Amino acid sequence: MKMGICGTGVIASSMATLMVGNGVDTVVVGRSQESLDKCQQVVSERFDFLVAQDKVTASQKAAAMGKLTLSEDYADLVGSEFVLEAVWENIPLKQEIYGKVEQCVGKDTIIASATSALLPDVISEQMTLKERFVVAHPIQPADLQPIIELVLGSETSVNAKEKAKDLLETVLKRQVVLMEKAAPGFIYNRFQHLLFREGLYMVEQGIASAEDVDKTIRFALSKRYGSIGLFEYFDDVGFSLHNVIGPSIYPHVCSDLHMNQLVTDGIAAGKTGIADGVGMHDWSNRDVADYQYRKQAPYLDGFDWDLPESES
Numbered sequence: 001m002k003m004g005i006c007g008t009g010v011i012a013s014s015m016a017t018l019m020v021g022n023g024v025d026t027v028v029v030g031r032s033q034e035s036l037d038k039c040q041q042v043v044s045e046r047f048d049f050l051v052a053q054d055k056v057t058a059s060q061k062a063a064a065m066g067k068l069t070l071s072e073d074y075a076d077l078v079g080s081e082f083v084l085e086a087v088w089e090n091i092p093l094k095q096e097i098y099g100k101v102e103q104c105v106g107k108d109t110i111i112a113s114a115t116s117a118l119l120p121d122v123i124s125e126q127m128t129l130k131e132r133f134v135v136a137h138p139i140q141p142a143d144l145q146p147i148i149e150l151v152l153g154s155e156t157s158v159n160a161k162e163k164a165k166d167l168l169e170t171v172l173k174r175q176v177v178l179m180e181k182a183a184p185g186f187i188y189n190r191f192q193h194l195l196f197r198e199g200l201y202m203v204e205q206g207i208a209s210a211e212d213v214d215k216t217i218r219f220a221l222s223k224r225y226g227s228i229g230l231f232e233y234f235d236d237v238g239f240s241l242h243n244v245i246g247p248s249i250y251p252h253v254c255s256d257l258h259m260n261q262l263v264t265d266g267i268a269a270g271k272t273g274i275a276d277g278v279g280m281h282d283w284s285n286r287d288v289a290d291y292q293y294r295k296q297a298p299y300l301d302g303f304d305w306d307l308p309e310s311e312s
């Protein structure tokens, strides 16, 4: 089995880890040797983490890394069953990438975008064979988090849908959520960005601190919906109470259609998050390594890759 990835960033690196970790011959196409080397380093570090967690042996890591090919040449994608585009969330760039990929792969190759929110019909509009295009939206940490949202374009064929779903489920061991209709942000990001917007709004309005918003999401909302479904609880409480409570809240939540000022101010000030040491939190006195571990920990029990064994 051969797959390809276009891009060398956060998602490309984690999806490359997932692919080679499930025995897939994987070609990562990047725009510079420097970015490709960085991608390979991140994949190696991902495996080092899994070795440290006793999920992968050093021999299995070596076998998996042996399935990773780095290239600046799209022609090396030839023979891929599935090519994932994971470049910047920029429509013209994505469309440029698809044009390059289509010149190098067969007509039955699935071309997928990892886009967080963009509509498949919009980003695939310049493609020659739109019927083989899908959105396959992973969720961080993309190599461990099992859910992947599969979003079809209006011209995506039934064969392409079935092939994409099968590859994601049987080869990459994902739990596929197949959208009934394409909608910007799909399911996950529509909810996540509502949470982001409202949390930012509450901090801006002095209603709550970033710390208390985090605490409420972590220890109340996530705990509840980590074991029961949103609508299971909705039915548990019953429509009548929601019918009273909901409308007493709705007029007071943030309904802005633009990004919160806190964020645009932070970008202007170079205070954009962990990368800058300060964002909604001051990371100078927070344990980033602990945060990164907590981000992965929930998925380690379910780790079930078909790891390749070393030939040696």
Ligand SMILES: NC(=O)c1ccc[n+]([C@@H]2O[C@H](COP(=O)([O-])OP(=O)(O)OC[C@H]3O[C@@H](n4cnc5c(N)ncnc54)[C@H](O)[C@@H]3O)[C@@H](O)[C@H]2O)c1
Pocket: 006, 007, 008, 009, 010, 011, 012, 029, 030, 031, 035, 085, 086, 087, 088, 089, 090, 093, 114, 115, 116, 117, 137, 138, 139, 140
């Ligand atoms: N970061 C996340 O949490 C996340 C989660 C799910 C989906 N996504 C989506 O995945 C995609 C990639 O996001 P990311 O977070 O990995 O971004 P990133 O910034 O980490 O990586 C973007 C990559 O695009 C590459 N790139 C830019 N121009 C290029 C070109 N001309 N040719 C080839 N490569 C080029 C960059 O070198 C970089 O490797 C986006 O569509 C994003 O919305 C991101």
Ligand SMILES: O=C(O)[C@@H](O)[C@@H](O)[C@H](O)[C@@H](O)CO
Pocket: 115, 116, 117, 138, 139, 140, 141, 188, 189, 192
């Ligand atoms: O949360 C994720 O992993 C993804 O849904 C991403 O698409 C990404 O984090 C965006 O939400 C960032 O705004």
